[in-house]
Amino acid sequence: MLYLDNNATTPIDPEVLEAMLPYLKEEYGNPSSRHYTLATNAEKAVEHARELVASLIHAEPKEIIFTAGASESNNFVLKGVTDYAKYYGSGKNHVITSKVEHKSILQTCKFLDGEAFDSRTLNKVTSKFLKTVPKLPKVDRGFEVSYLGVNPNSQVEPELFATVIKENSLIASFMWANNETGAINDIPALVKIAKEHDILMHSDATQAAGKLDIDVKEVPLDFMSFSAHKLYGPKGIGACYIHQDILPYKITSLIHGGQQEFGYRAGTLSVHNIVGFGKACEIAKRDMEKNIASLKALEKEAKSILASKYEGIQFLADSCKHIPGVICAIVPGIINEILIKKLSEKVAISSGSACGIGEPSYVIKEMNNRLSTNNFLRISFNKYIDDLEDLSLI
Numbered sequence: 001m002l003y004l005d006n007n008a009t010t011p012i013d014p015e016v017l018e019a020m021l022p023y024l025k026e027e028y029g030n031p032s033s034r035h036y037t038l039a040t041n042a043e044k045a046v047e048h049a050r051e052l053v054a055s056l057i058h059a060e061p062k063e064i065i066f067t068a069g070a071s072e073s074n075n076f077v078l079k080g081v082t083d084y085a086k087y088y089g090s091g092k093n094h095v096i097t098s099k100v101e102h103k104s105i106l107q108t109c110k111f112l113d114g115e116a117f118d119s120r121t122l123n124k125v126t127s128k129f130l131k132t133v134p135k136l137p138k139v140d141r142g143f144e145v146s147y148l149g150v151n152p153n154s155q156v157e158p159e160l161f162a163t164v165i166k167e168n169s170l171i172a173s174f175m176w177a178n179n180e181t182g183a184i185n186d187i188p189a190l191v192k193i194a195k196e197h198d199i200l201m202h203s204d205a206t207q208a209a210g211k212l213d214i215d216v217k218e219v220p221l222d223f224m225s226f227s228a229h230k231l232y233g234p235k236g237i238g239a240c241y242i243h244q245d246i247l248p249y250k251i252t253s254l255i256h257g258g259q260q261e262f263g264y265r266a267g268t269l270s271v272h273n274i275v276g277f278g279k280a281c282e283i284a285k286r287d288m289e290k291n292i293a294s295l296k297a298l299e300k301e302a303k304s305i306l307a308s309k310y311e312g313i314q315f316l317a318d319s320c321k322h323i324p325g326v327i328c329a330i331v332p333g334i335i336n337e338i339l340i341k342k343l344s345e346k347v348a349i350s351s352g353s354a355c356g357i358g359e360p361s362y363v364i365k366e367m368n369n370r371l372s373t374n375n376f377l378r379i380s381f382n383k384y385i386d387d388l389e390d391l392s393l394i
Contacts, residue, residue, distance in 0.1 A: 002390040007179055007207060007326060007380040012276075013142045013195055013232035019279040020234065023272035029360050031269050032260060042271045049278025053239055054279040055225070057205075059214040060244055065261045067254070069149045069238035070206040071104035073225035074173075076240055076264070077202045078108045080251035081171050081223075086142050088250065089153075089277075090132035092170035096146045100157045100180075100363045102353070105173055112144040151322040152180045154367050158189040165193070171200040171222075179353050180363040180378055181317035182326030184208070190217050195220065200246070206230055206238075210284035211292070211323050228273070232383070233280030237273035239252075240264075257392055295325030298381045298388065302327060306390050310334075316367065323383035334380035335374050337393070347390055350378045 003011070012171075023045060029038030031046045048272045067073045078095065085092055098107050115138060146164045148156055156174050166171075172194055172275035177184045187203055202223035208214060210231030212375040216224065219245065227238035242251070257266025306313055306329065315332040336351035343349065351373075362375035377394075 001345070002385070002388075004379045004381065004385075004391075005348045005350045006382040007182075007230075007378060008233065008350060008353075009229045010232045010382050011384065012234060013280060013283055016233055016276045016279045017282055020272045020276040027271075029271075031271060032258060042269075043274050045271060045303065046269055049274045052278035056210060056214075056285050057226075057241060058217050059241055062262070063216075063241055063244050065240040065242060065264050066269065066277075067225075067238045067240050067265060068236055070204060070227040071102070071238075073238055073240035074102065074104040074202075074204055075108050076254040077223045077225065077251070078105070078112065078171070078173065080254065080264075081200060082143055083110055083248045083252040085318050085354040087169050091240060093143045093167050093170040094166055095143055095145045096161065096164055096169060096172040096199075097145065097250075098147065098150055098174055099366045100150050100178060101173065102156050102179055102206070104388055105175075106387040108316070109145045109147070109173075112143040114141055117173040125388045137362060150366055152367050153317045154178045154183045154363055155185050156190065156319060158186055158193055161190055162193050162197075163197050165197045165199065166282075168196065170198045171202060173204065176203045176224075176321045177212070177216070178317070178363060179207050180361055181328040181367070182207070182320040182322035182325065182380075183317040184212070184368040187221070191219055191221055193221055198226070198296055200281075207323055210288070211295075213288065216241060216243070230276035231280050231284045234273045237270060237277045241278070241322055255296035287383070292324045294383060295381050297299075299325050299327060302379060302381075302389055305388060305392070306366065309392070309394075316364070327377075329377050329379070330375045331377055332375060336377055337374075339377075343393055347393055349394065350380075351376055352378060 009114060027041050029042040031039060033039035036128045043259050049235045050064050054064045067076060069334055095112060097105055147162065148160055174185050174190055176187055191201050200222045205214060205224050205226045205270050207230060207333065209226035223240065224241040229235040253264050255266045259268055260269055303315060309371035310331050316330065317330040340349060340351060357370055362374050363378050364373050
């Protein structure tokens with residue numbers, strides 16, 4: 001199969017799997033236990049992995065909190081910061097984000113803004129089990145959220161961000177690179193504006209980490225989220241970066257219990273996944289330049305093949321900076337769901353983010369509401385692809 005849905009998840013790197021296996025077999029100790037060899041080996045492995053993850057983004061190891069993934073990290077930051085601000089009297093209760101963020105940001109913001117849940121998603125999930133879905137009223141949680149529109153490339157305009165900041169603005173959250181279009185936001189400019197107005201800044205860098213050289217010392221974010229499975233690591237493990245100057249800043253713990261992860265996230269650490277994450281970050285940093293060149297070449301070749309087959313094909317976010325190896329296209333004459341099912345045994349492609357549970361792409365609609373989401377395809381490559389022969393099947 002030609003796997004072209006790497007923005008959803010990547011295959012695990014064999015070096016990563018090899019690094020993980022000992023911690024699934026003989027090195028099974030709990031890193032929170034003390035004094036005996038199995039425990040201390042596990043603890044050393046976790047801290048070494050923390051160093052490797054930190055190194056990928058030029059952070060300090062103590063600034064890395066391991067989570068179950070970027071969605072958890074996103075929730076941790078937004079709920080943790082706002083919870084502390086509410087109960088310890090900062091006087092700030094305004095959150096800023098964009099309309100094209102990952103669902104884990106948008107749904108968290110809706111929660112803060114008073115929504116009980118996203119009824120469309122809940123209907124899809126619960127229709128098998130419930131005859132009716134209860135309609136709950138909005139709840140006053142004490143926060144207001146501004147959702148910014150984006151330009152035709154799905155990017156947040158820094159000038160627009162500056163206009164919505166208020167005296168009570170607490171935190172802003174903008175993705176580093178869009179998960180459907182690959183378009184890169186001007187995070188340095190957005191961070192600069194946030195710092196000028198004394199508000200906290202978070203970025204969901206899930207699609208960018210390991211694919212772009214991110215330096216949090218050069219771009220002084222307060223928080224950042226990313227996951228292992230987007231950079232050839234295992235699923236179920238991610239990280240939340242918290243700038244060391246923020247560490248004294250009180251953010252409510254994600255999980256209460258033990259003192260794991262500096263008290264922010266209690267619970268026995270998934271050592272094998274953490275080790276795999278660390279190895280994946282080490283490899284990503286080592287091979288980044290080579291991978292970028294390879295993915296750019298694949299992207300160029302694929303666009304040529306598709307353009308020769310589909311007259312009038314429109315490549316979105318093509319003129320702006322975007323992560324390498326991602327094609328976002330409106331393809332005349334196709335219905336994406338039918339095509340994806342037809343090709344399912346030979347080519348894997350997508351019609352948008354995996355978090356949408358089959359919904360039409362809200363990102364495409366925000367970019368241009370005249371575009372048909374039924375004609376939208378997202379193609380994303382990985383470092384192992386070297387033959388695009390089956391791309392002609394699309």
